[in-house]
Amino acid sequence: MAGVKGRSGGARSGAGRKKVEPVPVPLDLAQVKDGEPFDPRPTLELIALGHMEASPQQFKALTALLPYTNIKKGDGGKKEEQAGKAKNAASKFAPTAAPKLVVNNR
Secondary structure, X not given: OOOOOOOOOOOOOOOOOOXXXXXXXXXXXXXXXXXXXXXXXXXXXXXXXXXXXXXXXXXXXXXXXXHHHOOOHHHHOHHHHHHHHHHHHHHHOOOOOOOOOOOOOO
């Protein structure tokens, strides 16, 4: 129907991504498993993929928790990272202890 005025273009039935129904899962932000604190990153990934629903307050709380559980690479600093690498390298090439000389005059 190309070229027919008013009939070309527009939405086509069945085109596009298929809708995935999110499963409402209650979020318990105070949840602790085996003494480990709650990590919000996997939950945020499920929300971003549309597999889980969260209220705006829960989403805001999860994003506020991220800096406390996951450190950004830039927050550590280059100098601290370089000093840590230097310590590791220095421990590999440390001088060995001199042999212990024992005199036995028996």
